[in-house]
Amino acid sequence: MILTLWVTGCGQNEQTAPAIKPPTQQEVGKTISQTPQPVLAQVTEKTRQTYQWYCAQCHGMKGKGDGINAKFLTVPPRNHTKAEYLETRTDEQLFEAIKFGGLSVGRAPCMPAWGHTLDEDTIHSLVQYIRELCQCQAL
Amino acid sequence: MKTLTIIIFSGFFSLSSTLASAGLLEDKNCGSCHRLNAEETEKSFTGPNLHYAGNKFQPKWLSEFLKNPEIIRPGGFINNPGFLKGDSESQPPHPSFPEEEANAMAAELMGLKITKQTSVTTEPLSKGQRAKIKYQFERTFSCISCHQSLNLAGKVRGGISGPSLVNAGNRLQADWVADWLSTPETYTRKGRMPHYKMDPVTLIQFTRFLMMLKKENIK
Incomplete structure (x- = not known):
């Protein structure tokens, strides 16, 4: 009995099992749906207001890194209109810098963590707003 | 009688x-x-x-x-x-x-009060605790970006968008500071300061640190 279970539990007899062919590329294309593309957060009026309310204190009203705190900081706030640096950062890195603070992504500790203040959707939309300000995307 | x-x-x-x-x-x-x-x-x-x-x-x-x-x-x-x-x-x-x-x-x-707060000690921090919380004040929580404070040399430094904390120890009540740091929404619907979720020990130490900031310590 045990022998019977062992034999059937470990697979079928090779002699009786039908040969299984790997699927062709065409067949895979038919059955597997395309990988869903991430939906980019929308920049809304609320996003702009959020930026002005919180971020502009250091990054400035137009995102040029010239907010009222800027000249008192050890490390100047990021100029969000400069593509040279921002295109070297992924959206995920920008998201993490906002959510967990500058130190969490190896950048300046002057940038606080906003993860307990702003929800993730708002942070995603701020990332897109920064992309709008720099007129750039991650390389 | x-x-x-x-x-x-x-x-x-x-x-x-x-x-x-x-x-x-x-x-x-x-x-x-x-x-x-x-x-x-x-x-x-x-x-x-x-x-x-x-x-x-x-x-x-x-x-x-x-x-x-x-x-x-x-x-x-x-x-x-x-x-x-x-x-x-x-x-x-x-x-x-x-x-x-x-x-x-x-x-x-x-006479204008809205809540009953928990009592927080104002006992000064030890030198080591003070150095630790100052580090957190500047680097972990980035408070220095918006608030003026005193560095260990007694010099004023920090951002200006928030209220100065240079004289916080003479101006504020410790109980309120702790309450503000843990539940700012009790006092204002929407400020410009980030919310923090400090653990209770850090919260008390932070409060004690802020209560040690006094303008007579400016050098």
Whole structure:
């Protein structure tokens, strides 16, 4: 009995099992749906207001890194209109810098963590707003 | 009986004192810039909320401030139109009042309370604890980006968009500081400061650190 279970539990007899062919590329294309593309957060009026309310204190009203705190900081706030640096950062890195603070992504500790203040959707939309300000995307 | 009489009389005088100053804030039109009543709808006042002044301030500092106002928010108040433009000079200076009025107004303000707070010790931190919390103040929580503070050499440094903390130890009550750090929404619907979820030990140490900041320590 045990022998019977062992034999059937470990697979079928090779002699009786039908040969299984790997699927062709065409067949895979038919059955597997395309990988869903991430939906980019929308920049809304609320996003702009959020930026002005919180971020502009250091990054400035137009995102040029010239907010009222800027000249008192050890490390100047990021100029969000400069593509040279921002295109070297992924959206995920920008998201993490906002959510967990500058130190969490190896950048300046002057940038606080906003993860307990702003929800993730708002942070995603701020990332897109920064992309709008720099007129750039991650390389 | 004698004790009871003393209690009744002292209560009467205390009440008389309150009544004598009641309405002075209204007479001086403080409500045109400051929210004085918890029931009042929070709108864009051009000065800080004062409906919890009795929770927040130390009475001695309050009297002094009303006699000789000092600049607490170098960048101006957050609701002012010129705030983000660094145009704090367009904000009119706070009026000053003669001593008697200032004391009466301070007493009236100290009666404005909204919550019962938990009691926090103000025992100074050890040198090592102070260095640790200063590190967190500047690097972990980035407070220095928006608030002026004193470094270990006694020099003023820090951003100006938030109120200066250089004299926090003389100006604020420790219980309020701890409460503000843990539940700022109790006091204002929407500030410009990030919310933090500090663990209880850090919260108390942070409060004690801030209460050690006093302008007499400026070098």
